Amino acid sequence: MPRVDRTDPKRSKSSESSYSLMEFMRAFPDDEACLQWLWRTRFSPDGKHAYCEKCKQDRVFKRYATKQRRFSWTCTGCGRHKSATAGTIYESSATALNLWFYAGYLLTSTRCGISAKQLEREIGVTYKTAWRMLNKLRKIAMADDSGPLSGDVEIDETSVDGRPRKQQGEPLPVPDRPSEAAKPRERSRATVVAAVERGGRIKATVLPSRRGPQLKRQVVEWVEPESILITDDWPAYHGLDRHFIDHSRINHSAGYYVQGDTHTNTVEAFFGHLKPAIRGTHRKVSHRWLQGYLNEFVWRRNARLSRNPMFE
Numbered sequence: 001m002p003r004v005d006r007t008d009p010k011r012s013k014s015s016e017s018s019y020s021l022m023e024f025m026r027a028f029p030d031d032e033a034c035l036q037w038l039w040r041t042r043f044s045p046d047g048k049h050a051y052c053e054k055c056k057q058d059r060v061f062k063r064y065a066t067k068q069r070r071f072s073w074t075c076t077g078c079g080r081h082k083s084a085t086a087g088t089i090y091e092s093s094a095t096a097l098n099l100w101f102y103a104g105y106l107l108t109s110t111r112c113g114i115s116a117k118q119l120e121r122e123i124g125v126t127y128k129t130a131w132r133m134l135n136k137l138r139k140i141a142m143a144d145d146s147g148p149l150s151g152d153v154e155i156d157e158t159s160v161d162g163r164p165r166k167q168q169g170e171p172l173p174v175p176d177r178p179s180e181a182a183k184p185r186e187r188s189r190a191t192v193v194a195a196v197e198r199g200g201r202i203k204a205t206v207l208p209s210r211r212g213p214q215l216k217r218q219v220v221e222w223v224e225p226e227s228i229l230i231t232d233d234w235p236a237y238h239g240l241d242r243h244f245i246d247h248s249r250i251n252h253s254a255g256y257y258v259q260g261d262t263h264t265n266t267v268e269a270f271f272g273h274l275k276p277a278i279r280g281t282h283r284k285v286s287h288r289w290l291q292g293y294l295n296e297f298v299w300r301r302n303a304r305l306s307r308n309p310m311f312e
């Protein structure tokens with residue numbers, strides 16, 4: 001039998017995991033380790049020198065172990081403090097950094113994400129805290145800030161089940177005309193539009209309506225003009241051809257789904273993964289939080305293209 005190094009287990013070649021829980025725990029065992037990581041990653045690669053805004057140059061920074069300055073390093077030239085967490089979602093949080101990092105680890109290492117209930121159990125905080133942490137991670141840390149898409153770009157829209165928001169103390173309105181009876185149901189389904197670069201990145205957002213102007217505006221904002229757009233024959237996409245070099249449409253309503261390169265299978269596959277995952281992990285998602293879940297899904301998919309471990 002070949003010798004194996006018990007301290008450095010090998011993954012099978014087919015494993016999708018690039019960062020195991022054991023590796024995570026070794027790297028971020030406690031609050032202090034996370035703080036050091038933030039300091040080095042954000043400001044000081046060598047852990048000693050950082051740029052001082054007051055001295056306007058790189059200076060040696062020292063850590064003074066007083067309770068109040070726990071998160072800061074101090075410039076040895078002028079005494080200015082620099083906080084490793086300033087401007088991050090961890091700033092002024094009462095929750096330990098290693099719990100935040102672990103929540104981030106769970107969000108990025110699982111295929112379908114995690115629910116607040118599950119996080120509550122995993123890290124031993126209240127449901128409210130767990131919920132707030134996930135919401136911040138999704139809304140801020142996972143927000144898409146990448147540039148527009150280009151090349152062959154598939155666009156499609158879909159409805160996602162949601163819970164309509166009920167105003168506090170207000171009973172649901174009783175419809176007095178048959179046409180209004182359908183409205184609450186329509187309101188409980190949110191429109192999600194997504195754009196996928198073939199072989200590349202994806203973008204997705206919640207729109208208040210799937211009708212014309214908003215949908216068009218979103219597409220123009222997301223996609224470079226030198227791109228080829230591929231959509232179905234939903235009327236809201238009419239007229240987009242003048243913004244792009246070409247616009248191919250697949251006639252879904254006539255029963256066509258693939259004609260040569262003209263299909264929206266890539267973006268439909270994304271929806272096909274998104275919907276059951278939202279249903280499975282979160283049951284129903286109110287419209288207000290849906291964008292956060294979308295960020296999470298888009299983030300996870302786009303992160304696969306990057307060589308860095310997802311968690312980082």
Ligand SMILES: [Zn+2]
Nearest residue numbers: 052055075078
């Ligand atoms: Zn200074």
